[in-house]
Amino acid sequence: MVRGGGGAIANNNNNPVQMNQINRTSTEDSSSPFFLQNGDHPGLILVPNRLTTSNYNTWSRAMVMALTAKNKLGFVDGTIPHPLPDDLLYGAWTRCNSMVTSWILNSVVRDIADSLMYKTTCREVWVDLRDRFVQSNAPRIYQFKKFLSGLHQGSMDISAYYTKLKTLWDELKDYQPTSTCQCGSMREWMTYHNQDCVMQFLMGLNDSYAQVRAQVLMIYPLLSISKVFSLVIQEERQRSIHSDVLK
Structure with a gap:
């Protein structure tokens, strides 16, 4: 932080006040993919029909629509990559990743969910399901x-x-x-x-x-x-x- 000739305070890009403001803006802006609504919780079920071994195509389409409506599709399609631990949005990304992972696990049958519990990102869960159940x-x-x-x-x-x-x-x-x-x-x-x-x-x-x-x-x-x-x-x-x- 430096003081200009007119007495005004100028913040450089590394100023903690400015960095915190950027972080708050990203998580509090309803148009941001890092924003979580009041009704968003880990127990939420996004689609009525859970994934079994034979309905992957219709299930994935329904999930894509639901995640798009939640503005969270980027976490599973790879367009919102995993940030480094020192990134300002690391905490927000981790919360959203855990939330989306929970939503996916809630939307598959128990046996399938149990086999996904040790995946670390929702992207890994999504790709695993695609590779496992997509058919020629x-x-x-x-x-x-x-x-x-x-x-x-x-x-x-x-x-x-x-x-x-x-x-x-x-x-x-x-x-x-x-x-x-x-x-x-x-x-x-x-x-x-x-x-x-x-x-x-x-x-x-x-x-x-x-x-x-x-x-x-x-x-x-x-x-x-x-x-x-x-x-x-x-x-x-x-x-x-x-x-x-x-x-």
Whole structure:
């Protein structure tokens, strides 16, 4: 600290007052990844479905969204590296690392959590889970295709049946490469993909929906899957109303 000619006090970069202020700003600013909210605690569970041995893909997507919302994704993806012990933010980083590690352990089943207890950073935990449970695309694509081919409405209502299909479609899409190309070929592929979804949805409907199925197939160009779902669920609701009137 030096005093200028006008009596003003100037702090150099090594002044403890200025360094403490930087540290407080980093941990008290709500936009900082080192900021912890009042509701953040080690027992917090970020996602409803814990990681097992077969749901890594959906679990990791849910965790990425949750950690992004908490502004803590950088601790697991490596963009917020481990600081040296003499770094001003070492203490804040250590607290956040322990917090995120606890959140991850709370979000996996007990057997998996026990095998991760001696990892020192949440980044190590994240990478271990990825290396252990990520699967090659081919077996998972085969599984999804097999589920889709055998899925029928059965005792499900239209909404539950469509939701099950949509979940499988979305998971399958996540395993398949996508293109950012906006050329005609990409539009043709999107049209084909929509047609494939419509056909799968219609084929799995119960025979009682044969008439509405035939009506949809007569429409040209083929409607989007969301519009087809809307038409079929309207038919279901009309039948429900008619059934209530007859009672």
